[in-house]
Amino acid sequence: MAVSNVTFYERVEEALHDRQLQTALDISTTRFTTGRKNALAALPEAEALRDHARRIRAHTIAHLDRYLAQFADAVEQTGGQVHWAETAAEANHIVANLALSRNVKNVVKSKSMVSEELHLNQTLEAHGMRVVETDLGEYIAQLAEEKPSHIIAPVIHKTREDVANLFRRKLQATDEDLTDVPHMTALARRVLRNEFLQADMGVSGCNFAVAETGSICLVTNEGNGRLTTTTPRLHVALMGMERLVPTMEDLGVMLQILARSATGQKTSVYTNIITGPRRTAAGQPVEPDGPDELHVVIIDNGRSQILGSELAEILYCIRCGACLNACPVYQQIGGHAYNSVYQGPVGSVVTPGLYGLDPWHELPQASTLCGACREVCPVRINIPRMLLKLRSEAVEAGLNPGWLKWSLGLYRQAVVRPSKYHFGSQLTSWISQKVADNGWIKNLPGPLSGWTDHRDFPALAKKSFSQRWREERNQ
Amino acid sequence: MSQRAAFLNRIRSRLPQAELPEANPNHPGSFRGYTFAVDTPPADLVDRFTQELNALSGQVYPVKNSQDITEIIQQILHKHGVKQLISWGSDSLELHQFVAELTAAGIEFVANELPATAAERKAKLAALDKIKVGLTGAHGALADTGAIALISGPGRGRLASLLPPVHIAILPQQKLYPSLPAFLAAHPEATTAGSNLVFIAGPSRTGDIEMTLTMGVHGPGELHVILTP
Numbered sequence: 001m002a003v004s005n006v007t008f009y010e011r012v013e014e015a016l017h018d019r020q021l022q023t024a025l026d027i028s029t030t031r032f033t034t035g036r037k038n039a040l041a042a043l044p045e046a047e048a049l050r051d052h053a054r055r056i057r058a059h060t061i062a063h064l065d066r067y068l069a070q071f072a073d074a075v076e077q078t079g080g081q082v083h084w085a086e087t088a089a090e091a092n093h094i095v096a097n098l099a100l101s102r103n104v105k106n107v108v109k110s111k112s113m114v115s116e117e118l119h120l121n122q123t124l125e126a127h128g129m130r131v132v133e134t135d136l137g138e139y140i141a142q143l144a145e146e147k148p149s150h151i152i153a154p155v156i157h158k159t160r161e162d163v164a165n166l167f168r169r170k171l172q173a174t175d176e177d178l179t180d181v182p183h184m185t186a187l188a189r190r191v192l193r194n195e196f197l198q199a200d201m202g203v204s205g206c207n208f209a210v211a212e213t214g215s216i217c218l219v220t221n222e223g224n225g226r227l228t229t230t231t232p233r234l235h236v237a238l239m240g241m242e243r244l245v246p247t248m249e250d251l252g253v254m255l256q257i258l259a260r261s262a263t264g265q266k267t268s269v270y271t272n273i274i275t276g277p278r279r280t281a282a283g284q285p286v287e288p289d290g291p292d293e294l295h296v297v298i299i300d301n302g303r304s305q306i307l308g309s310e311l312a313e314i315l316y317c318i319r320c321g322a323c324l325n326a327c328p329v330y331q332q333i334g335g336h337a338y339n340s341v342y343q344g345p346v347g348s349v350v351t352p353g354l355y356g357l358d359p360w361h362e363l364p365q366a367s368t369l370c371g372a373c374r375e376v377c378p379v380r381i382n383i384p385r386m387l388l389k390l391r392s393e394a395v396e397a398g399l400n401p402g403w404l405k406w407s408l409g410l411y412r413q414a415v416v417r418p419s420k421y422h423f424g425s426q427l428t429s430w431i432s433q434k435v436a437d438n439g440w441i442k443n444l445p446g447p448l449s450g451w452t453d454h455r456d457f458p459a460l461a462k463k464s465f466s467q468r469w470r471e472e473r474n475q
Numbered sequence: 476m477s478q479r480a481a482f483l484n485r486i487r488s489r490l491p492q493a494e495l496p497e498a499n500p501n502h503p504g505s506f507r508g509y510t511f512a513v514d515t516p517p518a519d520l521v522d523r524f525t526q527e528l529n530a531l532s533g534q535v536y537p538v539k540n541s542q543d544i545t546e547i548i549q550q551i552l553h554k555h556g557v558k559q560l561i562s563w564g565s566d567s568l569e570l571h572q573f574v575a576e577l578t579a580a581g582i583e584f585v586a587n588e589l590p591a592t593a594a595e596r597k598a599k600l601a602a603l604d605k606i607k608v609g610l611t612g613a614h615g616a617l618a619d620t621g622a623i624a625l626i627s628g629p630g631r632g633r634l635a636s637l638l639p640p641v642h643i644a645i646l647p648q649q650k651l652y653p654s655l656p657a658f659l660a661a662h663p664e665a666t667t668a669g670s671n672l673v674f675i676a677g678p679s680r681t682g683d684i685e686m687t688l689t690m691g692v693h694g695p696g697e698l699h700v701i702l703t704p
């Protein structure tokens with residue numbers, strides 16, 4: 001995966017000073033978190049369902065080999081084809097070959113996180129194909145040549161003026177097209193509808209796959225997931241290898257909590273369950289429409305690395321995005337600062353898990369370990385446990401910044417000797433009172449600025465706890 | 476070794492080191508037997524379904540007979556100033572005498588069969604794209620979310636509920652279920668009966684621009700459900 005030269009802290013800096021982003025984050029994360037809370041509160045069995053969903057995911061991952069084999073057999077029985085890709089390069093190769101051998105010129109895509117992992121668009125474009133994202137948010141991000149900044153809401157960082165200017169530049173939109181959000185959406189519908197009608201291949205992701213039936217389940221609100229998998233004669237579904245559930249009943253459990261956790265909706269508008277290509281009898285189609293070919297590409301790309309580790313629990317994830325919205329760090333810095341396909345708390349585990357801690361060791365630091373992510377996670381993934389694990393691995397590997405090593409060494413010196421500790425804490429308290437502005441420390445000098453560049457914190461109390469303890473006992 | 480065998484072997488070799496809280500490999504089926512809560516009694520199904528679908532901006536029309544259906548469809552076509560529908564085959568539609576009545580009144584029911592060759596397929600799609608209204612039946616509906624279930628099959632294409640800006644669905648009342656799990660339990664064959672099972676909960680919507688709710692972004696912006704006895 002490409003890593004930019006701009007450091008994590010520089011991106012954070014930029015995000016914190018971006019007023020527009022701050023407003024967008026405030027509105028969206030508040031709306032999503034309240035929506036989620038209300039939707040789950042209205043579901044009589046929400047807590048029991050979450051426990052059950054967690055057990056289903058745990059069970060599936062523990063028997064992943066068996067369920068993948070069952071799934072692949074079922075897909076083939078319905079006339080679909082299954083491809084196995086260990087790496088991103090292999091997956092790209094498979095999809096590009098399928099497209100080239102079928103003379104594909106135009107490709108439509110419905111949102112797929114895995115395809116972002118693969119950089120599939122670039123690969124197909126390098127072969128001269130036209131690739132268009134069709135989820136409205138992803139389409140806007142593609143036009144703007146930016147990356148999505150949220151799993152569920154890709155362009156929450158943009159205002160309607162940004163989008164209007166973009167449409168004016170890239171789609172030659174008229175003033176009337178840009179009257180308001182419904183007009184802008186109507187323009188995007190017209191442009192994208194044309195793409196759907198001309199598409200030779202549709203590429204989708206996969207929210208869930210069902211082992212017993214060989215089905216792929218895609219949930220969307222816009223309907224682009226349905227069009228992508230219906231109008232082109234070729235459908236390619238990209239599937240991270242962990243996306244399985246054993247049975248349709250299990251899928252029902254997941255669907256009861258997915259939309260509620262993601263957006264606070266009771267259900268997404270379209271829950272699209274695809275089982276094989278359009279049906280035929282004696283070589284003739286018996287269904288009026290649907291793709292003539294269905295290919296499922298099952299992708300590892302580092303997941304088996306995660307599986308064989310203490311991070312395996314992150315594979316239970318159903319990509320709802322609730323942990324992003326609930327995370328106080330994400331709420332402040334947004335998605336782009338993570339510079340990774342997967343953002344927020346889930347991303348801080350998945351990204352180093354997939355690609356290694358070097359250079360991703362900063363991501364597990366981007367957390368206050370408050371536990372909000374675990375609290376809202378529909379399958380109760382213990383993300384803080386894994387963040388801590390990754391942090392200590394980073395320390396062992398010597399990946400932490402120099403000032404941290406230096407100051408931790410100093411701290412160790414102090415805490416093992418009570419006299420030094422007391423002197424040190426009195427000194428620190430005294431200094432902190434001096435540098436504080438109205439009781440808040442905002443700017444520390446030199447290497448200590450790392451603590452105050454992105455946050456303020458209260459000055460230390462004049463008297464330490466142990467000092468007060470002694471005094472009060474003596475009274 | 477085949478790609479598949481290599482892939483699955485890699486997983487097998489990693490599983491023993493996996494830390495998987497809550498997994499119970501020794502009793503693989505031990506989590507089965509979950510009982511879903513049901514919070515809508517049969518007598519309330521119609522009301523609950525109507526309320527939920529209305530909340531999503533979908534319309535519900537309870538009818539008594541085929542004549543009522545004729546009138547409702549005529550009204551909708553009239554409102555949009557059109558005389559054509561992409562439609563499921565009439566034997567997949569409840570109380571389908573209305574098809575003959577509407578045909579006699581000059582309404583055209585277009586089937587959406589897509590030809591096998593790529594060029595013909597695109598030409599047919601372009602022609603279908605001009606039609607403003609789609610008509611389907613429904614295989615079930617979920618009272619707790621207001622969703623209707625459609626299963627593809629002979630004469631039952633996906634495009635009728637997808638391509639036009641207006642979707643009309645005819646749903647027999649007895650096909651209402653309290654929830655998605657209840658529907659799946661009653662119809663284990665629903666998933667494999669056709670290549671596509673879709674649950675549709677209201678008109679297509681997006682909130683991608685400034686979280687402003689907008690209808691009809693890719694799918695239909697209007698959904699009318701005709702509820703037959």
Ligand code: SF4
Nearest residue numbers: 317318320321323377
């Ligand atoms: S970790 Fe949990 S909360 Fe976060 S995206 Fe995955 S399922 Fe949702």
